[in-house]
Amino acid sequence: MKEFFGFGGYTREPEGFMSWQHLLFVTTLMIIMILSAVYLGLKNKNKELTQKNKVIMWTAILIDGFELFKILIFSLRGKDPMAFIYELPLFLCSIQLITIPLSAFSKGRLKEAALDFVFIFGMLGAVFGTYGAGQNYNCYPVLSFDNVISGVTHSISGFTALYIGITGMTSMKKENVWISYLILCGFCIAAYIANITLDYNYMFLMRGDGTPYDIFYNLVNGNKVLYPLIVVLLFLFYISGFYYVYFLIKQKKLKKVSAMCIS
Numbered sequence: 001m002k003e004f005f006g007f008g009g010y011t012r013e014p015e016g017f018m019s020w021q022h023l024l025f026v027t028t029l030m031i032i033m034i035l036s037a038v039y040l041g042l043k044n045k046n047k048e049l050t051q052k053n054k055v056i057m058w059t060a061i062l063i064d065g066f067e068l069f070k071i072l073i074f075s076l077r078g079k080d081p082m083a084f085i086y087e088l089p090l091f092l093c094s095i096q097l098i099t100i101p102l103s104a105f106s107k108g109r110l111k112e113a114a115l116d117f118v119f120i121f122g123m124l125g126a127v128f129g130t131y132g133a134g135q136n137y138n139c140y141p142v143l144s145f146d147n148v149i150s151g152v153t154h155s156i157s158g159f160t161a162l163y164i165g166i167t168g169m170t171s172m173k174k175e176n177v178w179i180s181y182l183i184l185c186g187f188c189i190a191a192y193i194a195n196i197t198l199d200y201n202y203m204f205l206m207r208g209d210g211t212p213y214d215i216f217y218n219l220v221n222g223n224k225v226l227y228p229l230i231v232v233l234l235f236l237f238y239i240s241g242f243y244y245v246y247f248l249i250k251q252k253k254l255k256k257v258s259a260m261c262i263s
Helices: 020-044 049-077 093-105 108-128 145-167 174-198 214-219 226-262
Strands: none
Touching: 020 049, 020 108, 020 145, 049 093, 049 145, 093 108, 093 145, 093 174, 108 145, 108 174, 108 226, 174 226, 214 226
16 A cells, blocks of 8 residues: 555556556546446436536545545655645646536536536546656556546546536537636636746646647747647637537537428
């Protein structure tokens, strides 16, 4: 247990990013995530909103509970009571620590926007935070607290996004797009300020750290202005692209239904 939690440092060598151990572990998480979301999503699809919402409540409690437990272990492991300042929810995936509870416990337009945000970014975070987490799997053994807790929380985000989509809880209203933009930009500004203050790399706004963001970091030779702007623009383009594809698919489905009705 001491070795698993990393007290005193890990004695095992990391298996490495994209090793068969890494791929097997995260693929197992993804399979469990998808099967659970499909099962519960189809089970609750035709139920009332309050019944559907109970699952989101549990995911909100679990993801924040695991995150608090992680911060506690990191603080004890490093013997630094201030270690939590380097675990602030300011990564793209960490935003779900706030938006999932908002989607579960808020009401009205805020709830709609939060559900849409989780739906848009949940699966992206799940995939990039597991398969694309080069900074984790190059530093820690696959079956270590750091990688297991990260894999679990990212999988919860992906599960919630899939569940929201399957049960039809998302609204995807065009008038709520700007709320998603504001949520994202607000977190990016907070992350950038924290990065400068703490010399850290929240939201990967300072460097790629072994993630796919390295492509853009190398493209602009690590320019301290261009690189963070590119990262933020990628986020905004992703939101816009997601909405565009969503409405495109929705329109095709409506046309298909109309054609069937006419015939």
